[in-house]
Structure formats: structure tokens, C-alpha cells
Amino acid sequence: MIFEIEIKTKKGFSDPHGIHTVSEIEGIGIKGVKSVDYIAVYRISGGITVKQAEEIAFELLSDKITEDFCIKQYKTLEQKKIENNSIEVWFKTGVTDTVSESVSKAIKDLGINEEVAVKTGKKYRLKGELNTSKLKKIATRLLANTLIQEYLIK
Amino acid sequence: MNVNIIEILNLKDKQLVELSKTNVLSLSLVEMKEVQKYFKNIKRNPTDVELETIAQTWSEHCKHKTLTGNIEYCEEKNGKKIIKKYKNLLKETIFKATVELNKKWCLSVFKDNAGVIDFDQKNGVAFKVETHNHPSALEPYGGSATGIGGVIRDILGVGLGAKPLANTDVFCFGHPDTKFSEVPEGMHHPKRIAKGVVSGVRDYGNRMGIPTVNGAVFFDKGYMANPLVYCGTMGIIPKNKTDKEVKSGDLVLVVGGRTGRDGIHGATFSSVELDKESDVSAVQIGNPIVEKKVLDTMLKARDLKLYRGVTDCGAGGLSSAVGELGEKTGVIVELEKVPLKYKGLNPWEIWISEAQERMVFAVPAKNKNKILNLFKKENVEATFIGKFTNDNKLTLTYNGRQVACMEMSFLHDGVPKPTRQAVWKEQNIKKQNPVKVSASVLSSDMKNVLSDINVCSRDYIIRQYDHEVQGQTVVKPLQGNSITNSGPSDAAVIWPYTVVKNTKKAIVLSNGLNPEYGKIDTYKMAASSIEEAVRNAVCVGADPEKISLLDNFCWGNPNKPEILGSLVRASQACYDLSKGFDIPFISGKDSLYNEYTIAGKTFSIPPALLISAMGVIENVEYTVTMNLKDVGNYIYLIGVTKNELGGSVYAKIKNIKGGFVPDLDVKISKALMKKIHFSVKSSFVEACHDCSEGGFITALSEMAFAGEKGVNIDADLIKVDDKKMTLAEVLFSESNTRFIVEVKPENSVNFEKIFKGHIFSKVGYVSDDKNLILVSKKSKISIKENIINLQKAWQKTLQW
Numbered sequence: 001m002i003f004e005i006e007i008k009t010k011k012g013f014s015d016p017h018g019i020h021t022v023s024e025i026e027g028i029g030i031k032g033v034k035s036v037d038y039i040a041v042y043r044i045s046g047g048i049t050v051k052q053a054e055e056i057a058f059e060l061l062s063d064k065i066t067e068d069f070c071i072k073q074y075k076t077l078e079q080k081k082i083e084n085n086s087i088e089v090w091f092k093t094g095v096t097d098t099v100s101e102s103v104s105k106a107i108k109d110l111g112i113n114e115e116v117a118v119k120t121g122k123k124y125r126l127k128g129e130l131n132t133s134k135l136k137k138i139a140t141r142l143l144a145n146t147l148i149q150e151y152l153i154k
Numbered sequence: 155m156n157v158n159i160i161e162i163l164n165l166k167d168k169q170l171v172e173l174s175k176t177n178v179l180s181l182s183l184v185e186m187k188e189v190q191k192y193f194k195n196i197k198r199n200p201t202d203v204e205l206e207t208i209a210q211t212w213s214e215h216c217k218h219k220t221l222t223g224n225i226e227y228c229e230e231k232n233g234k235k236i237i238k239k240y241k242n243l244l245k246e247t248i249f250k251a252t253v254e255l256n257k258k259w260c261l262s263v264f265k266d267n268a269g270v271i272d273f274d275q276k277n278g279v280a281f282k283v284e285t286h287n288h289p290s291a292l293e294p295y296g297g298s299a300t301g302i303g304g305v306i307r308d309i310l311g312v313g314l315g316a317k318p319l320a321n322t323d324v325f326c327f328g329h330p331d332t333k334f335s336e337v338p339e340g341m342h343h344p345k346r347i348a349k350g351v352v353s354g355v356r357d358y359g360n361r362m363g364i365p366t367v368n369g370a371v372f373f374d375k376g377y378m379a380n381p382l383v384y385c386g387t388m389g390i391i392p393k394n395k396t397d398k399e400v401k402s403g404d405l406v407l408v409v410g411g412r413t414g415r416d417g418i419h420g421a422t423f424s425s426v427e428l429d430k431e432s433d434v435s436a437v438q439i440g441n442p443i444v445e446k447k448v449l450d451t452m453l454k455a456r457d458l459k460l461y462r463g464v465t466d467c468g469a470g471g472l473s474s475a476v477g478e479l480g481e482k483t484g485v486i487v488e489l490e491k492v493p494l495k496y497k498g499l500n501p502w503e504i505w506i507s508e509a510q511e512r513m514v515f516a517v518p519a520k521n522k523n524k525i526l527n528l529f530k531k532e533n534v535e536a537t538f539i540g541k542f543t544n545d546n547k548l549t550l551t552y553n554g555r556q557v558a559c560m561e562m563s564f565l566h567d568g569v570p571k572p573t574r575q576a577v578w579k580e581q582n583i584k585k586q587n588p589v590k591v592s593a594s595v596l597s598s599d600m601k602n603v604l605s606d607i608n609v610c611s612r613d614y615i616i617r618q619y620d621h622e623v624q625g626q627t628v629v630k631p632l633q634g635n636s637i638t639n640s641g642p643s644d645a646a647v648i649w650p651y652t653v654v655k656n657t658k659k660a661i662v663l664s665n666g667l668n669p670e671y672g673k674i675d676t677y678k679m680a681a682s683s684i685e686e687a688v689r690n691a692v693c694v695g696a697d698p699e700k701i702s703l704l705d706n707f708c709w710g711n712p713n714k715p716e717i718l719g720s721l722v723r724a725s726q727a728c729y730d731l732s733k734g735f736d737i738p739f740i741s742g743k744d745s746l747y748n749e750y751t752i753a754g755k756t757f758s759i760p761p762a763l764l765i766s767a768m769g770v771i772e773n774v775e776y777t778v779t780m781n782l783k784d785v786g787n788y789i790y791l792i793g794v795t796k797n798e799l800g801g802s803v804y805a806k807i808k809n810i811k812g813g814f815v816p817d818l819d820v821k822i823s824k825a826l827m828k829k830i831h832f833s834v835k836s837s838f839v840e841a842c843h844d845c846s847e848g849g850f851i852t853a854l855s856e857m858a859f860a861g862e863k864g865v866n867i868d869a870d871l872i873k874v875d876d877k878k879m880t881l882a883e884v885l886f887s888e889s890n891t892r893f894i895v896e897v898k899p900e901n902s903v904n905f906e907k908i909f910k911g912h913i914f915s916k917v918g919y920v921s922d923d924k925n926l927i928l929v930s931k932k933s934k935i936s937i938k939e940n941i942i943n944l945q946k947a948w949q950k951t952l953q954w
Contacts, residue, residue: 027345027954029334096416096439096495096509141334141343147292148437 002045002074003053005061006123008037013066021124021143028141032129039123041088042103043074046116060106085130088152089144090121156500157557158202162190177202179209188570192560203502203550203558210470210506211477212569214746218244220712220721221744224573227722231580240722241571247725248705248739251732260702260738262396267465268312268389269740270396271702273770277654278393279661280316281768282308283324283386283704285745289417290383292437294342294350299358299440300417300510301385306362307466309389310449311513313396315456315464316389318449319624320648321359322368322663323385324764325351326708328378330607330954338752341379349954351383354440356618361442362449365627366619367646368663373607374670376760379750382708384764388663390653395456398463400516402483402544406476407461407515409529409536410448411441413472414495417508444511444534451532452513460525463516471507475514480542481566486549487540489557501552516542574712578719583674586799586813589882593935596882599804600939601947603848603886604855606803608670610951613640626650628660629694633779634860639945641781641860644693644844645767649774660774664690664767668847669760671801671815676720678815679801680727680763685818685890687767688737688827689844693893695777695834696769698827703732704766705742710749710758717758724763734820776835780843782861785922787840788902789865791850792826792914793892795884797876803848804886816890822912823891829908830893838905841896851885851928853894858926859945867918869930881933896920 009015017038025033042061044053050071057069091097100118107116124143126135135153144151165173170186173179181189189208193200200208210216225240240246252263259272268282286301302321309318328344337343342350348371359366364387417438455461467475472492476485489501495509517525522538529536543549548565550558561568591599603609616631629647634640645664651657666686672679684703692698705728710717732739748759771777799805800813833839841861845853850872858865872884879887897905902916921927926944929936 028343094415095437096414096441098439098441098443101441102443141346145293145295145342148296148439 002043003048004072004074005042005044005053005057006070006072007040007062008068008070010066010068024142025138030134030138033126034128037125039125041121041123043119043121044116047114048112048116052112055110056107056112059110060103083125084154085126085135086154087124087126087135087139087143088121089139089149090119091149095148157552159199160202160205162199163194165190177205179205180213181209182572184570184572185212188568192564192568201557203505204560206502206506207473207548207558207560208565210473211565213470215469216474217569218744219569219572220574220746223571225576225718225722226573227576227719229578243722243725247729248732248742251729252738252740254733255736255738257738259700260740261393262313263738263740266312267308268316269702269704270312270391271740271768271770273390273661274654274657274659276393278391278396279388279768279770280309280312280391281386281388281702281704281766282312282741283322283384283706283764283766284308284743285706285708286383286385287381287708287745287748289438290351290381291341291347291379294347295354296437296439298351298354298383298385300438301383302355302358303440303442303445303510304466304468305385305387306364306445307468307513309387310452311464311466313391313398314461315395315452316391317453317653318364318387318389319626319650319653319661320388320646320663321364321366321386322665322766323355323366324370324665324667325384326372326374326377326382326669326762328381329373329375332375332378338379344378347381351381352615352618355385358440358442360620360623362446363623365621365623367621367627367631367648368665369631370665370667371612371615372667372669374760376757379752380748380759382748382759382762384706386766388648388661388768390650400463400479400483400542401518402542404462404516404518404542405522405538406485406487406540406542407517407525407536408472408492408539409452409513409515409534411444411509411511412493412495412535413499413504413507413509413512415499415503415507416510418503418506438508438510440510447532447534448511448513451529451534455525455528460521460528461515461517465514467508467512467514469508471505471509472514473506476540477548477565479514479516480548481562484543484545484547484562485540486543486551489550489552491537491539493535493537501550501557505550574718575715576718576722577715578723581674583800583814584812585797586805586810588878588880589799589808589810590880591882593937596935597937597939599808599882600851600855601944602807603803603852604944604948605951606807606848607951609803609848609852611949612642612952613949614952614954624652626652628774629777629779634781635862639860639862641856644690644780645696647694647771647774647777658773658775660771660777662691662694662696662769662771666690666765667762668801669762670806672720672761672763674801674815676724676761677727678817680724681731681818682816682890683763683765684728684731684735685823686844686846687765688735689893691767691769692827692830693780693842693844695771695831697772697831698824699736701737701767701769702740703737705739706764706766707744708748708759708762709744709746710761712746720761724761731820735824776837778834778839778842780841780857780860782857782863782865782896782920783840784898785863785920787896787898787920788916789867789918789920790895790897790905790914791872791892791917792830792895792909794889794913795850795872795874795887795892796889797879797883798887798889799883802886802888804882816888818890826891826912829912833895833905833908836904838897838901839895840898843894845892845894846888849886849888850892850894855926855941855944856948857894857896859941859948862924862941864921864923864925864927864941865918866921867928869928870932871915871917873913873915881930881935
């Protein structure tokens with residue numbers, strides 16, 4: 001089974017990555033974006049169970065005090081429902097993803113010996129006056145370098 | 155396994171060119187014919203592995219074919235033509251000066267991964283600056299991160315390995331306010347490049363635990379699609395570890411990162427012009443955590459004397475690194491043993507991949523297990539992949555089958571020398587029309603210059619870098635009384651007391667760069683940059699007789715005679731100034747073909763020569779900073795102010811046409827630098843700052859607001875060489891060899907004695923009313939500016 005583990009800042013804590021993204025969006029001259037929630041996504045494939053995925057999310061990927069996690073079953077692009085006003089950014093296949101290398105190693109250190117493959121992605125939930133062309137500009141001019149990354153928007 | 159035999163023996167010229175192009179070999183026809191000749195002699199076609207190896211080894215990036223090739227240079231001056239032929243520009247200019255100066259304290263010059271000079275009886279200091287321009291244009295974050303990662307490995311790979319102490323980073327970017335519509339398709343906006351590059355350097359440098367202590371940023375629209383990213387590292391090395399000695403029978407050990415398809419053709423790619431369809435696999439991503447582990451462990455192995463040679467995998471990957479180590483012996487490598495990130499790599503890809511964080515060692519067979527255990531204990535991957543031989547051949551096998559076998563001499567010395575044409579025509583430059591402005595305009599001009607993108611505060615960038623880690627940074631990049639009151643330091647000083655116990659000695663790092671002058675005259679640009687780097691170092695307390703230099707040329711396409719001509723001019727300046735100052739170059743690098751194509755039109759970058767200076771200070775207690783210290787102290791301006799507004803910041807913002815680029819009298823400069831150093835050593839100097847971009851008034855403003863002090867200046871006391879100069883010209887001229895020095899009244903008599911016979915003047919004093927007051931009776935102008943307003947002007951521009 002392939003899981004996608006999403007890590008998000010808990011309510012009541014500030015999300016520095018999201019706040020920074022808002023100011024960066026202003027910096028490229030796009031107005032009307034009120035807030036951005038940043039979500040780190042880890043796609044883990046291999047022979048792990050739901051319980052193991054929970055353990056990985058809880059023990060390894062999230063900060064227990066400031067972050068929540070959510071485990072989803074991975075869907076292909078066609079199956080996937082992308083949330084409105086959100087942008088997802090993923091490394092293209094073959095591009096070195098150093099965080100994923102560290103995560104794979106750390107999963108072994110947790111005592112989970114199944115062979116896993118990890119991919120990391122970033123998800124941005126935007127609020128404000130938005131439309132597809134704005135989202136596309138934000139994605140291509142700021143959040144994704146299409147040479148090494150691909151992005152999904154809605 | 156996939157090894158192809160490439161048909162080359164029967165190819166015609168046109169087909170040879172085609173082969174070079176389709177395989178991204180970046181070899182010229184002459185070179186391809188040389189390759190063909192070699193294989194005709196040994197009566198077989200090459201494999202793809204062999205062809206790729208030749209391309210990597212002969213690349214501009216690795217062999218510096220232009221600077222070491224034949225050049226026919228033609229100079230047109232006063233209607234006369236002078237022809238000069240160079241057989242090896244580098245050896246006949248920059249390197250020649252070093253040879254002629256023959257400094258005993260130069261331990262290793264122009265032969266290893268970095269230059270090394272004497273620090274104390276037991277230690278040397280190594281310094282290297284590299285460029286990573288093309289990768290940073292495509293992927294700013296990864297490109298700059300791997301740039302800094304690469305130069306750190308240069309320091310690890312000098313001799314038997316030096317311990318990195320500090321980083322320095324210099325960038326040239328396009329204008330950050332460029333409209334999106336002006337940015338060519340497929341390229342990033344200059345501001346995005348700038349932010350990405352800074353983040354990349356920040357993350358890699360900070361994670362390595364190496365402070366970033368010095369740098370510069372220059373913005374110009376000419377760098378829009380081709381930014382320049384210079385990364386430098388300085389390190390300390392025991393003197394008995396400065397030489398490699400690879401012996402036949404030693405084993406080849408690869409350490410650190412795994413090999414993937416990253417950065418394939420990086421070396422040959424750097425010799426290609428950038429366009430929309432540039433090869434995407436040339437992108438490299440860095441992993442500082444791996445490199446940090448390699449650093450820590452290899453220094454242990456070094457001190458245990460477990461290996462005899464080391465070098466880093468940079469451009470050209472294993473092919474260059476193993477090739478360099480085995481140049482004198484010969485080597486055999488079993489490619490299937492190289493640890494891979496994923497399956498499916500062809501042998502040639504394994505051999506030339508530029509995956510990051512890899513080092514190659516030459517290990518005596520008896521230490522095989524010891525060194526493996528050491529790396530294993532620290533979780534660093536280390537794998538033996540081959541053996542140094544005594545047949546002077548490069549042999550590669552894959553699962554027992556030979557896939558390459560070539561003479562080392564052909565690989566390393568076989569590259570044919572091209573002959574290129576270079577021309578330079580003297581331009582007829584006239585003095586600008588006199589610049590007359592009123593007091594109020596002068597006041598606003600002062601602030602506009604301070605706010606100029608090439609003068610303004612870089613604290614947004616500097617404060618992202620950790621410049622304190624290792625706890626040895628004595629003079630820091632920003633100086634002043636507090637976080638809100640700070641000015642730009644001239645140079646950084648590192649006191650390596652944690653590595654060299656009980657030492658009083660320190661190392662100073664500075665730089666000089668001004669492409670604006672190069673647009674008019676690259677000779678003067680080079681001369682000014684050299685002086686600026688040395689001047690900056692001397693300002694904080696460096697001894698001008700103990701300074702060494704690095705050159706880093708970033709130029710356009712050398713196949714164009716005018717561009718090569720400007721490169722020759724700059725190299726000549728390096729020779730003249732190096733000899734004149736008695737200051738040697740110890741290492742350098744060039745990055746050519748910095749041009750890009752937009753809509754069929756080719757643009758070349760403005761030539762940029764970065765001069766980096768490294769000096770050794772005898773006693774760290776005798777260093778000074780640039781912020782004003784005490785009310786009542788005198789302010790001196792050392793040196794003469796000439797009518798030199800050409801290429802100045804003031805000329806740019808006021809759109810002034812004409813004007814001379816600052817010239818340089820090296821004899822006077824050398825004498826004044828020695829005297830400044832003597833004054834610092836005698837504790838007569840409270841603060842010292844050099845006049846560069848923005849001229850005297852800009853440097854003075856910086857000293858005032860950094861120290862939160864006012865100043866009272868009589869501008870008529872400033873020594874000029876041209877009595878007709880207007881006040882604006884005096885204040886904003888960027889003449890070289892000028893220092894502003896703060897001296898206590900009780901030391902002033904002795905201080906003035908030191909400079910007897912030279913041009914200098916006491917121009918004013920430090921006041922307590924927090925205003926910069928400047929009066930010129932001659933021009934009937936008086937200015938009063940609050941220093942807080944000046945500081946605000948300086949700080950507001952670059953706050954992203």
C-alpha cells in the first residue's frame with residue numbers, strides 16, 4: 001500500500017512557512033492572497049501497514065506539540081481530488097531528494113525493516129481572491145522550479 | 155550492461171562535429187580530429203566510456219583551454235597596432251608574477267585544489283574560490299548549495315585535506331525590479347534567482363558548521379539570465395599535509411554520497427551557451443549532512459595517516475578525480491563497484507556523473523580495513539573501487555569486461571592547443587561635463603547613492619548566514635553599535651584559536667569586484683579590483699606584505715575577439731599589479747561562455763573579475779573596524795581625490811556621460827598601504843574604512859551611522875589633483891587608494907609623521923550631535939544630514 005502522510009501546524013500555533021509564503025507571494029506582485037497553510041507531504045510506498053504508517057507519522061515526521069498528522073491512501077493523479085485553491089509541489093522522478101533519503105534511513109532506525117521508498121512533497125492551501133491563472137503564476141514563479149519539480153493546482 | 159562502440163575512425167569532419175554535438179561532448183573539430191588520430195593509431199574505435207572521459211578531461215572547465223591556449227592579441231592604441239602572441243596566457247601573466255615574486259611563504263600555488271600559504275611554523279592556510287553560474291541559473295537553490303559544497307570539498311581535497319574555517323560568497327544578479335515580461339521564457343526572474351541562491355548558500359554553509367564571513371553582491375541587467383555565483387572557502391592545514399603522494403599499488407577509495415544521474419555533462423555543459431533547451435540532467439542537488447560527516451571523519455583519517463592522496467569529485471565526477479590522482483601512475487577502476495543511488499546507470503554515466511558529496515582517496519593496501527572501519531563507525535559510506543597501477547594507463551572495467559583503456563599522457567596532455575584571436579581598441583574617453591548641483595540636490599544625491607542597489611545594506615542576506623559558528627570570527631561582516639546601527643565591514647578576520655592552540659595570529663579575508671568599470675576598461679577594472687581587495691584587508695589590520703590573491707574570471711564567449719581581448723587586458727593588469735604590489739596570486743579559476751540567447755539574439759555578460767584576498771595578521775589584537783568610536787577624534791582622508799566618475803555609482807544614478815574610470819599608481823598605493831598598516835600596529839587608528847563605490851561621502855556616512863556619531867567636515871580640505879573639480883565630483887569620485895581614518899587628537903602628531911611626504915589631510919572631527927555636517931566655502935554649500943536618515947536610506951532598499 002502507498003500512503004501519503006500530511007504534516008500540518010496545529011491550530012493555535014503559528015505556521016512560519018505559510019506566513020513566509022504569503023509575503024513571498026506579495027513579493028512577486030500578486031495581490032489578494034490572505035493566508036497560506038503549509039503542509040509537508042511524505043509519500044511512502046513499500047510493505048508497511050497502517051499502524052506502521054501511524055508510528056512513522058507520530059514518532060518521526062511530526063512534532064508532537066505543534067503539529068498534527070493525517071494519513072491518506074495514495075491515489076494516482078487521475079483518482080486524486082485536489083483541494084480547491086491548493087498547490088502541490090513534487091520532485092520529478094530521478095531528481096535527488098535528500099529529505100526522502102534521510103526519512104528512509106530514519107524509518108529503518110525506528111525498527112521498521114520493510115523496504116520503503118519515500119518521496120517528499122509540499123502542499124500549500126491558499127485563502128483569498130484566487131483564480132487558476134493566479135495559482136499558476138504562484139506555482140511557476142515561486143513555489144515550483146519546473147526543471148526539477150512538478151506541480152498540481154486547482 | 156550497456157557499452158557502445160562509437161564509430162569514429164571513418165567519420166568525415168562534418169560527422170565529427172555532429173557526433174560531438176549530439177553527445178554533448180563540447181569538443182571542437184580540431185579536438186575531435188585529435189581523438190580520431192589517437193584511435194586510428196591504436197586501430198580501434200572508442201567506447202562511449204572513453205569518448206566521454208576524453209570530453210570531461212578536455213573540457214574548458216577542467217583544462218582551461220582558453221587561458222592556457224594560444225592567443226594572438228592585437229592592441230590598437232593612438233592609431234598604432236601592437237601584436238602580442240601568448241602561448242599560455244595564464245602562465246605568461248598571473249602565474250608568471252607568482253613565479254617571479256617567488257615568495258617563500260607560498261606553500262602550494264596553482265597546482266592543487268586550492269592555494270596554500272604559510273600561517274605559522276606548523277600550519278598553512280588554504281583558500282579557493284569557485285564559480286557555479288550555469289547550475290544556479292537553472293536551479294538557484296540547488297545550484298548555489300552545490301557550489302558552496304563543491305568549494306568546501308576543494309579545501310578538504312587540498313594536499314591531504316584542510317579543515318574549513320570560513321566561507322565567502324559573491325554574487326552578480328540581474329536587476330531585482332525587472333518586469334516579468336522582460337524575463338525570457340524558461341528562465342527565472344532575477345529576484346527569484348537571488349533569493350534562491352542566497353538560501354542555497356545559507357542552508358549548505360550553516361549546516362556544514364562553517365561561518366560565511368565575507369561577500370559582495372552586484373546587480374546589473376546584464377546578469378539577468380546568467381547570474382554569477384562565486385563560492386569560496388578558507389581552511390587550515392598542517393604543513394606536513396600539503397602534498398599528495400600516490401604510489402602504485404595504492405587502492406582507490408570513494409567516500410560519501412552515492413552516484414546517480416545527477417549533473418551528467420556538468421563540465422562540458424559549462425562550456426555551452428545557455429538557452430531554453432539546456433540539458434536538465436545538469437542539475438545537482440546538495441546534501442550537506444553527508445558532506446559534514448565526510449569532513450569530520452576524513453580529518454581523523456588524515457591525522458591517523460591512513461591515506462596518501464585525496465581529491466574531490468567536482469566537475470567530471472570520478473573521471474576527473476580518479477584521473478587526477480592517477481595521472482602519474484595509471485589506474486584501474488571496476489565501475490560496477492561504485493555505489494549507486496538507483497539501478498540502471500550505464501558505465502559511462504557512472505564514470506562521469508557529478509553526484510555531490512563524493513571524495514576519492516588513495517589508500518595504501520595495509521590500511522584497507524582500518525580506514526573502512528573508521529568511515530563505517532561514523533556512518534559514512536566508503537567503497538574500494540580500484541587500484542593505482544604503474545602502466546600509466548587509465549583502465550576501466552565493468553563486471554570483468556574492459557570498457558576503456560587509454561594512455562594517461564594522451565588524456566592529460568593530448569588536448570590540442572587552439573589559437574584564438576583577441577583584439578582591443580582604445581576608446582576615446584573624455585572627462586564628463588562639470589557636475590554642478592545645489593546643496594539640497596547634493597543632500598538627496600547622498601541618500602540616493604546610499605540607497606543604490608549596489609551600495610545599500612546587505613543585512614537581509616548577511617543575517618541569514620551564520621557568521622559566528624566555530625566562534626572564531628573576530629571582525630564580522632557588519633560593524634556598529636547595535637543591530638539597528640551597523641555599517642559594512644571592509645573585511646573579515648578569523649582567529650583560529652580553537653585549531654591552533656595559543657596562537658595570536660589571525661586570517662583576514664576580503665574581496666574586490668566592480669564590473670561597472672569593466673564596461674569601460676577591463677584593465678582598470680582588474681587593477682581597481684585588486685587594489686580594493688588589498689585595501690579592504692589592510693583597513694582591518696592586514697599586513698600588505700603578507701597578502702595573497704585569488705583570481706576568478708567570469709567572461710563571455712572567448713571565440714569572440716573583442717571579448718577575449720578584454721580578458722587578455724585584465725590578465726595583463728593582474729600581472730602588472732601583482733608585481734607592483736609584490737603580492738602573489740596563489741590560485742584561481744575561470745568561467746567562460748557566460749552568454750545566453752533570447753529570441754535568437756545572443757547576450758554576453760559584463761565581464762567580471764573577482765579578486766579575493768587572504769592575509770595573515772601577526773597579532774589579532776591589532777585589528778580595527780570601520781565604525782566611528784569617539785567624539786572629538788580627528789578624521790583624516792589619506793590619498794588624493796581625482797576627477798574619476800567613470801563607471802561610478804554617482805554617474806549611473808545621475809546618468810552622467812563620459813568620465814574617467816579610477817586609475818592607480820601602484821607605487822603610491824603600496825607605500826600608503828604599508829603606512830596604514832604601520833599606523834594600525836602602532837594603535838594610532840580608531841577606525842578605518844576605504845572609499846570605494848559611492849566615493850568619500852558614502853564611506854564617511856557609513857562610518858558615522860555605524861558608530862552613531864556625527865561628523866563635521868570641511869570639504870575644501872580634501873586634497874584633489876584638479877582644482878576645477880566641483881563639490882559633487884569631489885564627494886562622489888571613486889578614486890582608488892583612499893582611506894578614511896579616525897585618530898585620537900593625542901595621536902595625531904605621530905600619525906601625521908607616518909604619512910609625511912604623502913598626500914593626506916585632516917578633513918574634520920567626530921561630533922556628538924548625530925549630524926553629518928559638511929561645509930565648502932569654496933562652493934558656497936553647506937549640508938546637514940541626520941545620520942539616522944542616512945542609515946535609513948542605506949537600509950531600505952534590500953529588505954525582501
